[in-house]
Amino acid sequence: xxxxxxxxxxxxxxxxxxxxxxxxxxxxxxxxxxxxxxxxxxxxxxxxxxxxxxxxxxxxxxxxxxxxxxxxxxxxxxxxxxxxxxxxxxxxxxx
Numbered sequence: 001x002x003x004x005x006x007x008x009x010x011x012x013x014x015x016x017x018x019x020x021x022x023x024x025x026x027x028x029x030x031x032x033x034x035x036x037x038x039x040x041x042x043x044x045x046x047x048x049x050x051x052x053x054x055x056x057x058x059x060x061x062x063x064x065x066x067x068x069x070x071x072x073x074x075x076x077x078x079x080x081x082x083x084x085x086x087x088x089x090x091x092x093x094x095x
Contacts, residue, residue, distance in 0.1 A: 019093035027093060028066065031086040032079070041083050042070065058088055061095040 007015075018025075035041040039050070055065055066087040074080055 023093050025092060027090050029088045029090070031084075031088060032071075032082045033084040033086065034082050035084075054086075054088075058090075061090065062092075063088060063090040063095055065089075 035047065038044075039046045041047050051068075058065055066089050068084060068086050070084060071082045074082075
């Protein structure tokens with residue numbers, strides 16, 4: 001089974017449906033990140049620049065990066081190869 005972490009049309013439509021019904025609700029997104037070797041995760045300059053940009057963008061929209069963690073392994077099939085998990089809180093769907 002090929003693993004990927006991109007959303008499909010059905011998933012995006014479901015998210016948009018929730019946003020239309022309850023636009024004021026806050027949400028937490030879990031991001032599964034996989035990095036190329038030249039990013040030198042977790043101590044490389046490119047990674048640091050990426051995280052600074054993500055943190056700035058999220059804060060500019062009223063949100064917060066709640067936590068980050070290195071992936072130690074997976075108890076579910078098809079999720080191998082990811083390096084990091086981020087939990088990002090947004091105050092509402094518009095953010």
